[in-house]
Amino acid sequence: MRNPSSSSSGTSKTPCCSKVGIKRGPWTPEEDEILANYIKREGEGRWRTLPKHAGLLRCGKSCRLRWMNYLRPSVKRGRIAPDEEDLILRLHRLLGNRWSLIAGRIPGRTDNEIKNYWNTHLSKKLISQGIDPRTHKPLNPNPNPTQIVHDRAPISTQDHNPDSLGLKETAGNAIQSGTNLERNLVVNEEDYVENCDEDNMFSSFLDSLINDNMFVNQQQQPNFHPSSAQTFNHATIWETELIRSTIDASSDDQQSALNNQLA
DNA sequence: AAGCGCTTCAACCGCCCACCA
DNA sequence: GTGGTGGGCGGTTGAAGCGCT
Numbered sequence: 667m668r669n670p671s672s673s674s675s676g677t678s679k680t681p682c683c684s685k686v687g688i689k690r691g692p693w694t695p696e697e698d699e700i701l702a703n704y705i706k707r708e709g710e711g712r713w714r715t716l717p718k719h720a721g722l723l724r725c726g727k728s729c730r731l732r733w734m735n736y737l738r739p740s741v742k743r744g745r746i747a748p749d750e751e752d753l754i755l756r757l758h759r760l761l762g763n764r765w766s767l768i769a770g771r772i773p774g775r776t777d778n779e780i781k782n783y784w785n786t787h788l789s790k791k792l793i794s795q796g797i798d799p800r801t802h803k804p805l806n807p808n809p810n811p812t813q814i815v816h817d818r819a820p821i822s823t824q825d826h827n828p829d830s831l832g833l834k835e836t837a838g839n840a841i842q843s844g845t846n847l848e849r850n851l852v853v854n855e856e857d858y859v860e861n862c863d864e865d866n867m868f869s870s871f872l873d874s875l876i877n878d879n880m881f882v883n884q885q886q887q888p889n890f891h892p893s894s895a896q897t898f899n900h901a902t903i904w905e906t907e908l909i910r911s912t913i914d915a916s917s918d919d920q921q922s923a924l925n926n927q928l929a
Numbered sequence: 930a931a932g933c934g935c936t937t938c939a940a941c942c943g944c945c946c947a948c949c950a
Numbered sequence: 951g952t953g954g955t956g957g958g959c960g961g962t963t964g965a966a967g968c969g970c971t
Binding site for chain 3: 931932933934935936937938939940941942943944945946947948949950
């Protein structure tokens with residue numbers, strides 16, 4: 667375990683709670699009830715002082731985590747559905763390990779749950795399919811070009827996290843294969859993410875992914891024809907959406923509108 | 930039944946950022 | 951401008967559960 671006293675920060679920052687007399691480990695039903703009742707009564711927030719006021723021998727952070735990941739009424743329990751899994755995969759490809767952002771687009775799911783599901787299920791699933799779970803690129807160093815297209819134009823991946831990528835400067839050298847179209851798609855997709863992060867347009871873009879996901883649901887409807895699904899699968903929609911958003915974002919009017927929004 | 934290894938996921942950790950006085 | 955505080959994030963840990971031998 668990491669030793670808090672050896673933390674590199676070594677600042678005078680006070681911890682969220684004193685370690686003395688603080689209970690750790692799994693929550694009991696009684697503690698859950700106390701916490702839930704208190705938050706229902708007083709509302710969320712003031713986590714640092716919440717345990718004292720609620721009469722809990724817990725760290726404020728622990729209370730917040732318990733509420734956010736387990737007790738909140740909106741938290742959906744149960745297995746991740748296939749359509750949710752598909753959405754997680756696509757959002758991860760776009761966002762990297764931005765679990766909170768991904769969770770924000772999947773109603774009822776928490777960042778912790780998605781992170782766990784990714785680490786225990788999806789990463790292994792991708793590896794078994796010959797795909798690097800971190801980069802979403804084929805593990806095979808010389809992939810079949812046609813496979814790249816069906817893998818939804820693998821994104822740049824030296825570091826998939828938009829925060830640390832330095833997207834604009836790495837976009838060019840990160841693409842090791844693929845057509846010019848793919849190149850443009852990747853560059854513009856990254857620019858799109860960078861420029862629109864936490865912005866309405868980005869939100870709309872992510873919403874479009876969810877709509878895409880709804881199409882997957884449609885595929886599961888009894889009257890949906892599998893033959894058409896083969897030629898018009900969600901990967902195609904994804905790429906179509908990407909192209910559309912790329913074109914939109916690259917037009918002068920859209921760019922100026924975007925700049926105005928960002929100003 | 931017991932022991933062992935693997936998997937899962939709740940919980941904890943340090944770090945970071947935004948906000949405010 | 952600076953420091954303290956609250957809150958959130960992603961990475962990691964470890965106990966519990968499960969299956970296999």
